[in-house]
Amino acid sequence: MNWKTTATAVGLALLASSGLAHAEGALNIYNWGNYISPDMIKKFEKQYNVKVTVTDYDSNDTALAKVRQGGTGFDIAIPSQTFIPIWIKEGLIQETDPGKMENFKNVAPEWANPDFDPGRKYTVPWAWGTIGVVVNTDAYKGPANSWGIIFDTPDELKGKVNVVPEMNDVIFAAIKYAGGQQCTEDKAVLKKVRDMLVAAKPNWIAMEYNTIEKMGAGDFKATSDWNGSALRQRLANPAIHYNYPKEGYGLWSDNVVVLKEAKNVENAKLFQNFMMDPENAALNSAFHRYANGIAGSEKFMPADMKDAPEVNIPADVKSLGELQRLCSPEIQEIYSKIWTELQK
Amino acid sequence: MATAEEIARAADRRDIRNRWYLSAPALLTIFFAAVGPLAIVLVYSFLTPGSYGDVKWQFSPEAWVSVLFERDIFDDTLSLAGAHISIFWRSVKLAIITTLITLALGFPTAYFMATRSEKTRDLWLFLITIPFWTNLLIRTFAVLQIIRNEGIVNTVLMKLGIVSAPIQILYTDVAILIGMAYVYLPLMVLPVYASMEKLDFRLVEAGYDLYASRWQVLRRIIFPLVKPGVIAGSILVFIPAIGAYVTPSVLGGGKNMMLSNLIELQFGQGRNWPLGSALSITVMLIVMVALLVYVRNAGSQEVRHG
Numbered sequence: 001m002n003w004k005t006t007a008t009a010v011g012l013a014l015l016a017s018s019g020l021a022h023a024e025g026a027l028n029i030y031n032w033g034n035y036i037s038p039d040m041i042k043k044f045e046k047q048y049n050v051k052v053t054v055t056d057y058d059s060n061d062t063a064l065a066k067v068r069q070g071g072t073g074f075d076i077a078i079p080s081q082t083f084i085p086i087w088i089k090e091g092l093i094q095e096t097d098p099g100k101m102e103n104f105k106n107v108a109p110e111w112a113n114p115d116f117d118p119g120r121k122y123t124v125p126w127a128w129g130t131i132g133v134v135v136n137t138d139a140y141k142g143p144a145n146s147w148g149i150i151f152d153t154p155d156e157l158k159g160k161v162n163v164v165p166e167m168n169d170v171i172f173a174a175i176k177y178a179g180g181q182q183c184t185e186d187k188a189v190l191k192k193v194r195d196m197l198v199a200a201k202p203n204w205i206a207m208e209y210n211t212i213e214k215m216g217a218g219d220f221k222a223t224s225d226w227n228g229s230a231l232r233q234r235l236a237n238p239a240i241h242y243n244y245p246k247e248g249y250g251l252w253s254d255n256v257v258v259l260k261e262a263k264n265v266e267n268a269k270l271f272q273n274f275m276m277d278p279e280n281a282a283l284n285s286a287f288h289r290y291a292n293g294i295a296g297s298e299k300f301m302p303a304d305m306k307d308a309p310e311v312n313i314p315a316d317v318k319s320l321g322e323l324q325r326l327c328s329p330e331i332q333e334i335y336s337k338i339w340t341e342l343q344k
Numbered sequence: 345m346a347t348a349e350e351i352a353r354a355a356d357r358r359d360i361r362n363r364w365y366l367s368a369p370a371l372l373t374i375f376f377a378a379v380g381p382l383a384i385v386l387v388y389s390f391l392t393p394g395s396y397g398d399v400k401w402q403f404s405p406e407a408w409v410s411v412l413f414e415r416d417i418f419d420d421t422l423s424l425a426g427a428h429i430s431i432f433w434r435s436v437k438l439a440i441i442t443t444l445i446t447l448a449l450g451f452p453t454a455y456f457m458a459t460r461s462e463k464t465r466d467l468w469l470f471l472i473t474i475p476f477w478t479n480l481l482i483r484t485f486a487v488l489q490i491i492r493n494e495g496i497v498n499t500v501l502m503k504l505g506i507v508s509a510p511i512q513i514l515y516t517d518v519a520i521l522i523g524m525a526y527v528y529l530p531l532m533v534l535p536v537y538a539s540m541e542k543l544d545f546r547l548v549e550a551g552y553d554l555y556a557s558r559w560q561v562l563r564r565i566i567f568p569l570v571k572p573g574v575i576a577g578s579i580l581v582f583i584p585a586i587g588a589y590v591t592p593s594v595l596g597g598g599k600n601m602m603l604s605n606l607i608e609l610q611f612g613q614g615r616n617w618p619l620g621s622a623l624s625i626t627v628m629l630i631v632m633v634a635l636l637v638y639v640r641n642a643g644s645q646e647v648r649h650g
Binding site for chain 1: 418428494514614
């Protein structure tokens, strides 16, 4: 064999192998920890003959910073609504036009045209939920549908309240309790918020994320929390109740986006479409315990979620929910100063 | 033909070159692992924060100003940054107390170990290193299980009728101190033991022969001789304690920030990377000053002995 045939053979072999790798297919998902159903992944892998790899992040800021540096090798990320406008503005995600995909018809009307992505040009709903107040009714029997549990703690709960340390969520709630609007530029309101937070802190026992375990063990008797977490707490201890604060509560929504640097764009699009199928969305919800924004997925949900008050917002408090936004950098700076002062 | 001088010079040059080649791996490691990243942190501390994290390439001393001073959110006056200073102070204070606790517990432990027979000494040493086999996070969670309201300590105290309601230890500074003292204790015991082991116990005997009391022997003979070990141990405990992250956030409940939490805030939700960088360098400066003080003290001591 002369060198030419050798080279051709090697070249052909390389082509064949790369072709093979392509046919097998891969999909790299960058997601929050403990937030994707293994059963659903298996189903997707089987259906499309694609190998799925999941990598965790712990906050929107981490995910944004890492993807912005580039070269991550991820195809898909699941950022929250507050961050999606940044991802779009910084050109980190591509316009895959889910609004025109086959399964888009299943998206619930209230999530079909959200402010953070008008016309659903980039994103597909993954999960959404609320942030409210969780109380152990063995420790406190009074009315709990107020942020007052956190910011004006009743005597029975003093020294037993936890606050989940999400800066934006806490300040959103505090502004609502102080009678303001989110991202307010009214210094008088912000000052009131700061004073209120500083005065409330001595009644708190901790500022921790690990609420499911600590509410269960009785270290905390009340906490601010996400609804899915509250559901898991109630299933472990029926005395634990989730409450929608009457001053107004925050709504959030995490969404599937395809990165600009994605190498497996077609698989990523398949995944976006796959997620809008009610059965698949329900499979995912059964794992992460949040609603998914796909109409018709309810009937595939596990029985304990079908009429859970944590997942299905009662009609009388529906209007009190408000989708949280990302505030301007100036307001955000004031937030982080208030936050530092709160935790000094 | 080359003169003897030229040959010698060439050999010299070759020698110097070889020395550079041989030290190149070490120099490169130092550059890429220490100097390079530090230089990036230093440069970032003089830039302007980007709107949503990251930095804008625009010079600004603002980050350094805000390490110590803060513009009031509401009336725009510049004053001492009370929040930062109190966080700094809390970290330094807890690190110093941790060092003292580990010294108080570690010194007798090391003395006990050093006075055993040679065979059993190895066993004790081995026992001291066992905690290192387990991840820091897991050890911290173990402490949490012990001191929490429904943990072992409170259950036993309540069963014995000593207290009627659980004592709130978890989520207090006491919990942080218990955790840090436990985690860093081996770092104190090992260097103290190392210098205690070399101690000539005939000197101790001589002291007793000269009618020194136990306290005098400890203070005048043992302590001066193991002082280098005590200093090394204190440095080893103080430095990681001042930057501790896991222990304060798990046991302290995250209500009161430590330096590391404050820095993390700037790179995360606070979106102020330059301030985070400036704060990191400030921590390094504090540690450096502490080290200088130690070294000075140790040095002057030796002069006096000599």
